[in-house]
Amino acid sequence: SSFPGDKGQNTYLGNPGGLVLHFQEDKTLYHMGDTDIFSDMALINELHEPKIGIVPIGDRFTMGGAVAALACRRFFQFETVIPSHFGTFPIIDQTADKFVAGLEGSGVKVALPEIGGTISL
Structure with a gap:
């Protein structure tokens, strides 16, 4: 996470914090939490092989759509991202357009639930 400083610069507020959930039927989900891109994402992928990502x-306080797409492409082999x-x-950004554009051609499904809606994975 970060906080916008007085002069428009971001002040980073600590280590990235996420959550890896292992489900039955070999599904693993990685919820990145409030974070920016970091190289140890590769280690999370190597150890847990998540197929679903919440990104x-x-x-403003996290990575933006283009950088988030880069993180997904570079460090993970997600099947589905939310x-x-x-x-x-x-x-903060109001749409997922930059994220969706950054994942075009990658084979990753972007699931965009409606506000208050649900999705099945």
């Missing part, structure tokens, strides 16, 4: 894309932490208040 922050708001671009963008998060966007469109909730004015100072």
Whole structure:
């Protein structure tokens, strides 16, 4: 996570924190939490091989859509990703457009649930 400073610079607020969930039928989900891209994402992929990712894309307190797509392409072999932490208040990105564009041609399915909706994985 980060916090915007007085002069517009981001002040980073600590280590990235995420959550890996292992489910029956060999499905593993990685919820990235509030984070930016970091190289140990490769280690998370190597150890847990998540096939589903919940990825922050708001671009103010987390990575933005383009960088989030880069993280997904470079460090993971996700089958499905769910963008998060966007469109909730004015100072963060309002759409997932940059994220979706960054994953075009990768074979990764982007699941965009409606607000208050559900999806099946």
